Amino acid sequence: MTATLSPKDFATATPSWWCPGCGDYGVLSALKQALAELGKVPKDVAFVSGIGCSGKISGYLHSYAFHGVHGRALPVATAVKLANRDLTVIAAGGDGDGYAIGAGHFLHAVRRNPNVTYVVMDNQTYGLTKGQSSPTSATGYVTGTSPQGNPDAPLNGLAVALAAGGSFLARGFSAHPKKLVELLKIAIEHDGFSIVEVMSPCVTYNKINTYAWFKENTYYVDEAPGYDPGDRSHAFDVLLDEGKIPLGILYRDGRPTLEALMNLPERPLAALDLNSSKADFASLLRAYR
Amino acid sequence: MTFNDIEIMFGGQAGDGSLTTGDLIAGVFKRMGLEVYTYKDFPSRIRGGHTNYVIRASEHRNYGMADFVDGLVAFDLEAVEAHITELRPGGFVVFDSTSETVPGPLRRPDVTWYDVPLAKIAKQDLGLELVRNTISLGVLAKLIGMDPAIVRNDVTGVYQRKGEKVVDLNVRAIEAGEAYVEKHYAEWPSGYGLKAREDGDRLLMMGNDAIAYGALVAGCRFMAGYPITPATDVLEWMAKYLPKFGGVAVQAEDELAAINMVLGAAFTGVRAMTATSGPGQALMTEAIGLAGVLEIPIVIVECARTGPSTGMPTKTEQSNLNHLIFSGHGEIPRVVLAPGTVEDSFYISARAFDIAEKYQCPVFVLTEQALCQSKATLPPLDAASVEIDRGKLVTGPVVFGDYRRFAFTEDGVSPRVIPGVEGGMHLAAGSEHDPEGVITENSLNRARMMEKRLGKLVSMREDLPEARVHGDPDAEIAIFGYGSNRGPIVEALERLERDGVAVRFFEFRTLWPFPEAGVADFVAGAKHVFVVENNYTGQLERLIRYVTGPLDYMHLVNKYDGKPFRPIEIIEAIERHALLRGPGERVAELVPLKAKRL
Numbered sequence: 001m002t003a004t005l006s007p008k009d010f011a012t013a014t015p016s017w018w019c020p021g022c023g024d025y026g027v028l029s030a031l032k033q034a035l036a037e038l039g040k041v042p043k044d045v046a047f048v049s050g051i052g053c054s055g056k057i058s059g060y061l062h063s064y065a066f067h068g069v070h071g072r073a074l075p076v077a078t079a080v081k082l083a084n085r086d087l088t089v090i091a092a093g094g095d096g097d098g099y100a101i102g103a104g105h106f107l108h109a110v111r112r113n114p115n116v117t118y119v120v121m122d123n124q125t126y127g128l129t130k131g132q133s134s135p136t137s138a139t140g141y142v143t144g145t146s147p148q149g150n151p152d153a154p155l156n157g158l159a160v161a162l163a164a165g166g167s168f169l170a171r172g173f174s175a176h177p178k179k180l181v182e183l184l185k186i187a188i189e190h191d192g193f194s195i196v197e198v199m200s201p202c203v204t205y206n207k208i209n210t211y212a213w214f215k216e217n218t219y220y221v222d223e224a225p226g227y228d229p230g231d232r233s234h235a236f237d238v239l240l241d242e243g244k245i246p247l248g249i250l251y252r253d254g255r256p257t258l259e260a261l262m263n264l265p266e267r268p269l270a271a272l273d274l275n276s277s278k279a280d281f282a283s284l285l286r287a288y289r
Numbered sequence: 290m291t292f293n294d295i296e297i298m299f300g301g302q303a304g305d306g307s308l309t310t311g312d313l314i315a316g317v318f319k320r321m322g323l324e325v326y327t328y329k330d331f332p333s334r335i336r337g338g339h340t341n342y343v344i345r346a347s348e349h350r351n352y353g354m355a356d357f358v359d360g361l362v363a364f365d366l367e368a369v370e371a372h373i374t375e376l377r378p379g380g381f382v383v384f385d386s387t388s389e390t391v392p393g394p395l396r397r398p399d400v401t402w403y404d405v406p407l408a409k410i411a412k413q414d415l416g417l418e419l420v421r422n423t424i425s426l427g428v429l430a431k432l433i434g435m436d437p438a439i440v441r442n443d444v445t446g447v448y449q450r451k452g453e454k455v456v457d458l459n460v461r462a463i464e465a466g467e468a469y470v471e472k473h474y475a476e477w478p479s480g481y482g483l484k485a486r487e488d489g490d491r492l493l494m495m496g497n498d499a500i501a502y503g504a505l506v507a508g509c510r511f512m513a514g515y516p517i518t519p520a521t522d523v524l525e526w527m528a529k530y531l532p533k534f535g536g537v538a539v540q541a542e543d544e545l546a547a548i549n550m551v552l553g554a555a556f557t558g559v560r561a562m563t564a565t566s567g568p569g570q571a572l573m574t575e576a577i578g579l580a581g582v583l584e585i586p587i588v589i590v591e592c593a594r595t596g597p598s599t600g601m602p603t604k605t606e607q608s609n610l611n612h613l614i615f616s617g618h619g620e621i622p623r624v625v626l627a628p629g630t631v632e633d634s635f636y637i638s639a640r641a642f643d644i645a646e647k648y649q650c651p652v653f654v655l656t657e658q659a660l661c662q663s664k665a666t667l668p669p670l671d672a673a674s675v676e677i678d679r680g681k682l683v684t685g686p687v688v689f690g691d692y693r694r695f696a697f698t699e700d701g702v703s704p705r706v707i708p709g710v711e712g713g714m715h716l717a718a719g720s721e722h723d724p725e726g727v728i729t730e731n732s733l734n735r736a737r738m739m740e741k742r743l744g745k746l747v748s749m750r751e752d753l754p755e756a757r758v759h760g761d762p763d764a765e766i767a768i769f770g771y772g773s774n775r776g777p778i779v780e781a782l783e784r785l786e787r788d789g790v791a792v793r794f795f796e797f798r799t800l801w802p803f804p805e806a807g808v809a810d811f812v813a814g815a816k817h818v819f820v821v822e823n824n825y826t827g828q829l830e831r832l833i834r835y836v837t838g839p840l841d842y843m844h845l846v847n848k849y850d851g852k853p854f855r856p857i858e859i860i861e862a863i864e865r866h867a868l869l870r871g872p873g874e875r876v877a878e879l880v881p882l883k884a885k886r887l
Contacts, residue, residue: 012716014716014727014728042714043708043709043710043711043712043713043714044708044709046557046708048553058716058718059716059718059727059728062714063714064707064708064709064713064714064715064717065714065715065716065717065718066553066556066583066716066717067716067717067718067719067720067728068549068552068576068579068719069549069575069576069579069719071545072545072546072549072576074546075513075541075545075546075547075549075550075553076549076550076552076553076556077553078539078550078553079511079513079539079549079550079551079552079553079554079557079561080553080554080556080557080708082511082537082539082554083511083553083554083557083558083559083561084557084558084559084707084708084709086709087557087708087709104542104543104545104546105542105545105546107542108541108542108546262532262537263532264537265535267535268709269510269511269535269536269537269554269557269559270557270558270559270707270708270709272510272535272536272559274507274508274510274560274677274679275508275677280534281502281505281506281672282669282672282673284502284505284530285492285502285669285670288492288493288494288498289490289491289492289493
């Protein structure tokens with residue numbers, strides 16, 4: 001084991017394409033910090049991202065990074081985990097990638113509960129295509145594709161995930177780095193599918209959900225008296241409340257993982273010797289004789 | 290009296306058990322030492338709708354249906370109506386006469402009719418209408434001389450897991466069928482008989498099972514798929530056996546997830562596959578492009594059915610060839626392989642994984658309903674002969690900074706690390722990237738990357754399964770075809786040869802990259818070229834024309850009614866164009882055979 005790594009060891013040499021002030025910088029630096037503090041090493045981290053501004057993040061985290069097609073980060077990440085359970089598998093994407101084009105996979109990843117961490121960088125807009133409404137944009141949000149105001153209701157991703165059987169739900173704010181690092185560390189350590197939705201403002205296109213707006217409209221559940229993240233109905237209450245946006249660990253349970261329910265061998269599939277047990281193959285033909 | 294050469298068709302309503310009985314008969318034929326081919330023609334529903342199951346047995350391995358049906362077991366009038374024209378003159382019909390009668394015009398005088406009140410016997414004598422199938426097996430066994438001991442043994446084997454009572458009931462049903470024939474039709478022979486031969490060391494296997502088995506033997510340890518006819522068998526087989534060999538099969542939420550899971554597992558270093566059919570293939574297209582640009586080895590089994598859209602999900606067609614070769618935005622290296630027999634399904638499937646990993650690209654195994662859901666007898670599959678070559682896979686540490694995942698090399702293939710390897714960390718991005726994996730829109734890099742990736746189509750040529758050339762290599766009549774048509778084409782070729790007509794047949798096993806040199810060589814000296822395929826537009830014919838240029842003596846022999854070819858259809862096309870009429874005619878559609886048969 002090498003000496004404890006620092007966040008810099010998870011940096012790539014690639015310059016960022018994000019706009020100055022983008023909330024995604026906060027997410028990236030918190031992730032690097034969390035991985036370093038957990039003693040992870042880049043070779044054992046698989047980082048899968050989707051498409052969009054948020055999807056660029058995989059290029060900036062020194063690891064085995066996979067920048068696939070739009071909306072499909074979770075199937076890729078699930079299979080990476082099944083193929084090599086020794087890896088720390090993290091998927092990341094935006095509200096469009098995760099809650100629009102990838103919404104189907106989001107639900108099914110929640111149901112399956114693989115030991116994968118999913119970071120949803122929510123800026124309530126489509127950034128890379130220059131500011132259209134997203135699944136989390138407020139009704140009435142005016143954009144190029146919704147000049148008369150967005151007619152759709154915003155999606156409450158965490159409430160949906162809770163209903164679908166989510167085993168770990170948290171929400172952070174990219175302007176609160178310390179808190180975010182803590183949330184990410186606990187999420188990565190959670191044995192199951194852990195979702196960390198991060199409020200990550202778009203400074204270029206979203207003039208409504210700004211840093212100031214989030215500071216005004218959020219609160220941490222652990223600062224509220226008696227909040228119990230093990231209480232599912234309590235979690236529903238705060239998630240469905242139309243007041244301020246709750247942050248922190250909203251819900252967690254110890255439901256069995258996909259790997260456990262599949263009886264996945266301890267030894268990674270990727271490490272199997274493919275030339276062994278040839279003799280056993282012949283016996284399978286007995287059924288056809 | 291015809292011995293050891295018979296095609297039986299079971300026709301009735303879906304869900305009435307004729308598939309189980311058909312499988313039973315196929316097993317009995319096999320154990321009697323005969324070569325068997327089966328073809329399932331069933332509706333896309335679980336209960337009701339006309340279904341039929343064809344079982345062909347002969348001393349010669351045919352891999353396809355005969356010209357005609359010899360014996361039709363009809364559980365209802367609809368089966369007679371649908372198939373009476375397919376009967377060979379001199380054939381026979383077993384008809385369940387419990388509640389229907391066959392009207393005069395349908396009662397062909399040139400076939401023997403056995404009216405048996407199957408349902409009535411089942412209900413009155415055995416107390417369960419469901420066993421009328423087994424009674425019909427008893428009737429058939431008696432009529433054509435199936436070995437009674439083997440019949441009883443196989444029936445016992447099939448129903449054993451349902452308990453002694455069920456076994457006993459079915460054995461009594463066999464006896465009831467035999468007794469009915471003895472009592473009513475003892476003086477009325479069917480004209481068909483069987484002579485048992487040595488069973489020997491053979492298998493009776495379905496194409497999809499052979500594909501799955503080939504994948505397992507070749508080291509595939511991850512499969513993700515979404516149920517779709519006629520590919521589901523592959524996922525079911527893998528779900529049963531992969532865990533026993535340390536692997537995993539996942540039923541995904543859709544084909545988009547399935548193919549992306551395959552990419553994830555393959556990226557992580559596990560040999561991975563999916564199996565689907567046209568509609569699923571369409572959904573997978575984007576991610577297959579990603580596999581091409583990320584240079585990830587994956588295997589996609591395409592079990593083709595009729596399209597477009599839902600088409601006829603349980604019927605056969607070869608209309609997805611263009612889709613596999615040309616689908617997707619942008620350009621990637623890809624391989625399309627097509628087995629022609631159940632046996633070859635195993636070897637081609639196993640080979641696909643080596644090609645995928647050696648050239649780091651998607652490899653398709655293309656088959657269709659008439660082959661992948663058909664059973665055939667074959668020699669034991671040789672798992673020991675399958676060697677695994679993982680190409681430029683790197684599992685030991687590399688030096689970070691020196692190592693380049695997408696390095697330019699002579700053959701276009703770069704050393705491939707997998708997650709967990711020290712020093713190999715990189716970004717695998719669907720965006721254009723440089724040798725290190727860093728995203729770039731630099732035009733020089735773009736051009737070199739395209740040349741590197743597409744160049745693999747050239748460097749892989751030597752490694753691709755070669756076409757098989759059948760018949761007389763100097764014959765003036767040349768046929769092209771692939772997949773399930775291999776059976777009827779070879780049979781047509783052999784029969785024409787027996788009539789003194791020389792024919793050669795080019796059986797494609799690699800369809801992409803297109804074997805241009807082989808095709809050009811093969812057509813040289815031919816006076817008539819026939820392309821046999823199951824689609825409307827002549828997808829294979831057009832690929833061949835890219836190589837040969839327009840030939841006024843090229844004939845498209847095509848079919849798009851959901852049914853596989855029978856040999857006579859190919860023979861007739863050849864007779865019409867090469868033997869009776871002069872060159873220059875193009876067959877748009879075959880004259881319906883029904884008129885001729887009646």
